[in-house]
Amino acid sequence: MLNRTKNFFKTTILGGVIVILPTIILIFAFKWLFGVVGGGIQPLTNLVVDNLTLPDRYDELIATAIVLCVIVLGCFMVGLFVRTRIGRWIYNGFESSLLSKAPGYKMVKETVNQFLGKKQSPFSSVALVQIFENDTKVTAFITDQHANGTVTVFVPTGPNPTSGFIYHLNEKYVHPVDVAVEDAMRSVISCGAGSGALINSMKKD
Template structure:
């Protein structure tokens, strides 16, 4: 009886831990989420460290000339290594700014770099944190996908090309449901409104939608209507 009682207490304690969300599986998954979040940053820092050490080793002979008789590298070598690293990063950035550089880089990325594990994760993380790539739902738009004059509140989830966007249009009052449209650029009106503010208009069944239509938005809509007529 005592053994069964202890077993029942153990199972009850485990169930309580599971219900409270502090089970072993929950703790493990939470730790993995934290590790996956920090992993791209750690990979980037490690790659920069390797490049810095490579440049540093190339400049070690200069240290020998500057500090004869000393085993420690001269402090100027560290500064020179950092300067060379920054110049190298600048030249790479300058290279991919022109059309031919972008073409060759995208070719290299598509055929080789994308095959490297975690490369896409690191790239997307860096682009999102640096602002080079917009986070999903960060850009609020009005779309007229059927060209009927009826506008829908949507959120850009991906820029397919310069002339084509993927837009999520949530349903009210539950914004977790909705429709996905692949919309050409001419059917989209970009708004200078925060995504949280626009989402509140969806949850509130359209109440407060006037925040979406400032003077600039109304002027652009008027110009589009005039051009179509």
Template structure:
């Protein structure tokens, strides 16, 4: 086979791979959206068909969104909150189901959907060993017996940020980064697939990150 034919095949392959690299993520994203749409849309399809004897694609999704909004509206007042607390106490006692329920609730609260206090700041810390760094969140501050400020830092897991480790660190054991809490959470949940551009570590000028005894 001549060199010109080899070059033509190489060009053809490169163009195909370039097109595949562009089309494949779009197709995967569309497939995921269609899959989620079909699941949500089908939740109330049997009920709607039973009562009204007619149905069109998307109606189940629309009704589901309206019902979620109405539930949120009801739970936004005092009596609704009392009902929510009562139902929550029951669900956390149901065997097996309570594990899934608690995990889902923790993820939603971590993402900031609830009104609870969120993480104060996203930082980098040396974890799980010296020389390796992990995204973490400052959750609170305290002082030791000498009056030195210490930080409670939560090092979450990925892609499930509800499981992790809590550390008590000095300022020089923390590396400040210009990443918002929201962007850091997206990075963790996506296993790094979603990562903000132009991320730079901020030099605090207080030494390296090697662990020190408290």
């Protein structure tokens, strides 16, 4: 019992770290960008602040607003350029040769895509599957269904759900459960902690 409780806390904390870490990296990256842009356009912000007849307490707020506007405008211009054929080609080459090798880049990119709703899940639904054709069941995501009754599923490895195994199973070994993909993914990241919804849904079937 003690070991089970200890393992529960350990895996839950680990899962939380894996979820929070990309967000922390993103915050630090934005803070760094804000500092670089702020330092680069400081003469401009000083000029604007000095020529405004507002109380001194608004100086920092105005300077911050100018920096944020420059960052947003810069992101817009870069995004506009990347939408062109040449810009996309340059970005893809830059990403594959340099950015993809930078530590934490993949996590930051996935986090940004998640926040913006651009990251589409290839998983249609969640299931408990019997990959060994016995009573052992594992968490899986249904990725495709075939006319001959075969179901293709992806079984992720915890706590890193980006790796796993692909199985093509007879539909009788696949038991769909009424659980959101996000909730199932959260339990995988937590090494199984919080799998009650999966088990309870299976019992109802």
